[in-house]
Amino acid sequence: xxxxxxxxxxxxxxxxxxxxxxxxxxxxxxxxxxxxxxxxxxxxxxxxxxxxxxxxxxxxxxxxxxxxxxxxxxxxxxxxxxxxxxxxxxxxxxxxxxxxxxxxxxxxxxxxxxxxxxxxxxxxxxxxxxxxxxxxxxxxxxxxxxxxxxxxxxxxxxxxxxxxxxxxxxxxxxxxxxxxxxxxxxxxxxxxxxxxxxxxxx
Numbered sequence: 001x002x003x004x005x006x007x008x009x010x011x012x013x014x015x016x017x018x019x020x021x022x023x024x025x026x027x028x029x030x031x032x033x034x035x036x037x038x039x040x041x042x043x044x045x046x047x048x049x050x051x052x053x054x055x056x057x058x059x060x061x062x063x064x065x066x067x068x069x070x071x072x073x074x075x076x077x078x079x080x081x082x083x084x085x086x087x088x089x090x091x092x093x094x095x096x097x098x099x100x101x102x103x104x105x106x107x108x109x110x111x112x113x114x115x116x117x118x119x120x121x122x123x124x125x126x127x128x129x130x131x132x133x134x135x136x137x138x139x140x141x142x143x144x145x146x147x148x149x150x151x152x153x154x155x156x157x158x159x160x161x162x163x164x165x166x167x168x169x170x171x172x173x174x175x176x177x178x179x180x181x182x183x184x185x186x187x188x189x190x191x192x193x194x195x196x197x198x199x200x201x202x
Contacts (some may be wrong), residue, residue, distance in 0.1 A: 082138070084202035086131055091197065093128030094190050096120045100155050101186040103176055106168045113163050122160050129153045135196035142195025151189050155179045 099112045099120045111117040129149050136146040158179040165172040180186045 082134055082200040082202060084200070087134055087197065087200065087202050090128040090131035091193070093125045094152075094193065096125050097152060097155075097187060097190065100125075100152075100159055101180060101183045103159060103162060103180075104173065106173070109162065109168060109173070122156055122163070126153060126156045129156065132193060135193065135200055138196040138199040140192070140195030140199045143189075143192025145192050145196035148189040148192040155186070 096118070099118045103109050103112065108117075112120055129152050132149050133146065135149070138145060158176050162172055162176040
């Protein structure tokens with residue numbers, strides 16, 4: 001039966017499309033909120049730090065599955081035991097991921113590489129990711145911090161290869177972007193790191 005020029009089946013299809021668009025818009029807005037949340041986290045006071053060094057890094061599997069005779073509480077370090085000063089300094093490099101996510105064309109790549117846009121230094125970025133691995137064993141409902149940090153390290157190393165390519169080729173750009181995916185997916189990994197910082201008391 002046609003209603004208003006559209007069959008009932010067609011009207012349902014239009015409604016389904018509208019709902020999907022709404023979901024994508026909501027997801028995009030959540031991504032846009034991530035960076036301000038991280039900035040607020042970085043600007044918060046760190047409560048004096050911890051023992052003066054990073055906690056022993058364990059694998060995500062070890063963090064999630066304590067060995068026999070070891071409680072789940074013992075597998076995850078207590079909040080306040082992390083070196084928050086070092087972690088928050090390293091986390092400032094997460095602001096650089098917006099540039100890593102935009103390496104799509106030769107012109108943009110050259111602008112970011114030459115720092116005409118932004119101030120991305122890949123050596124500094126990778127050093128920051130190395131320091132953030134102090135969060136590996138701090139589990140949170142927002143995701144696995146080790147997997148997220150590993151992902152950004154892989155992207156940073158791929159960007160080093162891309163920046164060293166001369167002359168720049170579309171094949172090199174495509175290879176790099178295999179490590180990135182969509183902009184939303186790329187930025188979304190920082191949520192797990194933010195959650196780990198909260199679990200660490202930073």
